[in-house]
Amino acid sequence: MSLRIVVTVKYVPDATGDRHFADDLTVDRDDVDGLLSELDEYAVEQALQIAEDADDAEVTVLTVGPEDAKDALRKALSMGADKAIHVEDDDLHGTDAIGTSLVLAKAIEKAGFDLVVSGMASTDGTMGVVPALVAERLGVPQVTLLSEVSVEDGTVKGRRDGDAASEQLEAQLPALVSVTDQSGEARYPSFKGIMAAKKKPVESWDLSDLDIEAEEVGLEGAFTKVETAAARPARTAGTIVKDEGEGGKQLAEFLASQKFI
Numbered sequence: 001m002s003l004r005i006v007v008t009v010k011y012v013p014d015a016t017g018d019r020h021f022a023d024d025l026t027v028d029r030d031d032v033d034g035l036l037s038e039l040d041e042y043a044v045e046q047a048l049q050i051a052e053d054a055d056d057a058e059v060t061v062l063t064v065g066p067e068d069a070k071d072a073l074r075k076a077l078s079m080g081a082d083k084a085i086h087v088e089d090d091d092l093h094g095t096d097a098i099g100t101s102l103v104l105a106k107a108i109e110k111a112g113f114d115l116v117v118s119g120m121a122s123t124d125g126t127m128g129v130v131p132a133l134v135a136e137r138l139g140v141p142q143v144t145l146l147s148e149v150s151v152e153d154g155t156v157k158g159r160r161d162g163d164a165a166s167e168q169l170e171a172q173l174p175a176l177v178s179v180t181d182q183s184g185e186a187r188y189p190s191f192k193g194i195m196a197a198k199k200k201p202v203e204s205w206d207l208s209d210l211d212i213e214a215e216e217v218g219l220e221g222a223f224t225k226v227e228t229a230a231a232r233p234a235r236t237a238g239t240i241v242k243d244e245g246e247g248g249k250q251l252a253e254f255l256a257s258q259k260f261i
């Protein structure tokens with residue numbers, strides 16, 4: 001039977017762009033270009049490699065995001081994924097990580113899966129919690145932060161590198177893994193891949209397709225609330241220490257005054 005791999009990919013605001021908060025203190029996504037989170041490119045790459053090593057496998061990429069999030073799906077399809085699912089609904093506005101994990105888990109269940117592959121964190125929220133939340137909701141083992149991953153005989157195996165030691169981990173499928181930016185360079189989409197992606201299926205689901213009530217997500221369902229937000233003050237010129245024999249002392253005094261030492 002075909003190995004069904006679902007990769008969670010997030011569409012994030014371009015970090016090089018100017019980002020703002022909207023009036024309700026959510027990120028103003030209309031005003032800034034977005035792209036596939038760079039850390040999720042590693043997840044797509046590992047999923048494609050697992051699929052290439054399997055006799056029969058299908059890679060589905062899944063995103064929860066606004067209309068433009070289709071761009072992230074197209075990029076993943078042009079890298080080689082087989083099909084895509086886009087969950088979009090006006091009621092998702094303001095959804096936090098817990099709500100996002102609910103939507104992802106319901107969509108993954110509906111799609112059917114043997115293995116879920118996620119990134120280690122998004123490049124905007126950077127909480128790194130969604131994969132664990134999704135695995136918990138799906139009731140499957142989670143093997144997170146892997147630098148190396150493979151699937152053999154219904155078992156997913158991988159290596160997690162810590163500061164002092166590396167661990168070899170494995171779990172029976174169905175399972176969820178998240179992969180780090182050390183797992184291997186993500187491939188660039190080829191011209192052929194870009195052309196092929198245009199014809200690959202992209203399904204669109206909303207909350208009713210997933211039996212999720214509006215109150216469970218959005219600002220109303222969020223467990224966190226942004227009370228205030230302020231733009232970061234503009235950078236001021238730094239302190240210049242002119243060394244006339246006392247430079248080291250002045251430097252130490254400055255660091256002490258800033259509580260660095």
Ligand SMILES: Cc1cc2nc3c(=O)[nH]c(=O)nc-3n(C[C@H](O)[C@H](O)[C@H](O)COP(=O)(O)OP(=O)(O)OC[C@H]3O[C@@H](n4cnc5c(N)ncnc54)[C@H](O)[C@@H]3O)c2cc1C
Pocket residue numbers: 008009010011025026027037039040043062063064065066092093094095096097098100104117118119120121122124125126127128129130131224
């Ligand atoms: C329209 C919309 C409005 C939102 N508004 C808010 C808001 O106001 N406040 C708020 O806290 N959050 C909001 N969110 C959710 C937020 O953007 C994050 O997706 C969520 O909080 C997860 O946190 P993170 O990005 O730190 O994920 P992490 O835990 O860092 O992500 C780890 C991995 O989980 C997967 N993943 C995470 N998010 C998604 C996703 N959306 N789709 C597919 N895969 C994903 C990726 O594989 C990623 O690499 C909104 C989301 C949407 C779609």
